[in-house]
Structures are given as structure tokens and as C-alpha cells.
Amino acid sequence: MEHALTVRVLEPHESQVLSNVAAGVFDGPIRPESLTDFFSDSRHHLAVALAGEVVVGMASGFHYAQPDKRPDLFINEVGVADAYQGQGLGKKLVQAMLAQAKMLGCGAAWVLTEQDNAAARRLYASCGAEEQPGVVMALFELE
Template identity: 45%
Template structure:
């Protein structure tokens, strides 16, 4: 990993740091209220890469429990600023999330990505991921057909 980069898991006190993340880390502008809400939920986890005071990478996940399965960690997304890509930050942040997941008793972690996202698929394979065949279905909750 790149020298001078610190990987750490965020706490609710860190919400403000996300607001000034480097461009490209998040898909959209960070909403301070949503950042605080995410980090205050004990089942939500975020590993970050800091270059000095600036967040240059993040990986978010949810500690998922269900009545008939062992706990799992669902990795929602991984983002790295274009200025810091190719330095191993994504792998390092995933490993930090996996360590947290093990400490929480999770037996498995999983993530979904697009088939044509070769960079993400290489990164997931580099940290031991095994691809599974699945179908990804979304529901537009503002569509009348979904609610009928």
C-alpha cells in the first residue's frame, strides 16, 4: 500500500470527515446528516483511506443478521479517488471490513458488482473472493406497479 496512507474504521465522531472526501470517492456529494446517520447505526461500517486529513477511499458495509442464517457482512460499495487508484487501498479497506466482520461473528461477506467492472472483480479476487452466478433485481419504490 502507498506510504502515508492510513486505513481506519470510522466512528460516529468521524462523520464530518466524509463531507470533504476527495473527488471520486463517493458517487454523489456526501450529505452530512446521512453520513452521521450511517455512522451512528451500529450495524453500518465504513473503512476509509486517509491521505493526511483527506478521505481518499472508502468501503461501506452492513452487518446483516437473519433468523435462520449466521451473521454476514454485505459490502455495499468501494470507492477510491482516481488520484489514488492502483495503490492497494481497496484491498486494504476490504481487509479492515473483514476483520470487523470476523470480530462481530460474521461467517461470510459478500458484494455484488457489474459483470463488466473488471477492476472491481480483480480486486475482489485478490482478497479471496469467489464469484457466484446470481440475478440482481431492483424495485423502483416510486413505481405504482411495485406497490400494486
């Protein structure tokens, strides 16, 4: 039986929705302690795509305050199960995060991706993002 696909931002009390996640949506299995930490912080946001009660896509991010400007939203990652790719779910998930950012009064939302990730770059462009030339990401490995 096929289920209608829905996309929505989860509320902090809805962590149980992540008890049924399709393979490939997240990088690894859900860690209970990380899930608790995520939903205990009101600055964390998670949009999910649901096929019935199964999470088949997600976009996670957080908004942060700055002393000199409006808050921004950082979209940390977007993932869609292989069987559900190519159906516009990635775009709907990003749009849900952008709507959340607007509701929060954010001045901008941003995301990083690899230079050679053509699919992600097309996705973000289709949502209205403009690539920023000359940006360098610096990573500090702590373990």
C-alpha cells in the same frame, strides 16, 4: 507534501472525518442527514483511506442478523479517488471490512458488481472472494 496513507474503520463518533473527501470517492457529495443516519446505526460500517486528513478511499457496508444463521456483512460500495488508484487501497479497504466482519462474528461477507467491471472483479478475487455462478440481482425502483 505527501502524506502517508492509512486505512481504518471509522467509529460512530468520527463522522467529521468525512468533512474533507477527495473527488470521486463517493458517488456524490456527503448529505448531512444521510451521514447522521449512517453513523447512528451500529450495523453500518465505513472503512476509509486517508492521505493526511483527506479521505481518498472508502468501503461501506452493513452487517445484518438472520433468524437461522450467523450474521453476514454486505459490502455496499468501494471507492478510491482517481489519483490514488493502483496503489492497493481498494484491497486494503476491503480487507478492513473483512476484518470488521470477522470481529463481529459474521459467517460471510459479500458484494455485488457489474459483469463488465473487470477491475472490481479482480479486486474482490485478490481478497479471496469466489464468484457465485447463477446469481441474479433483482432491483425494485421505489422512486
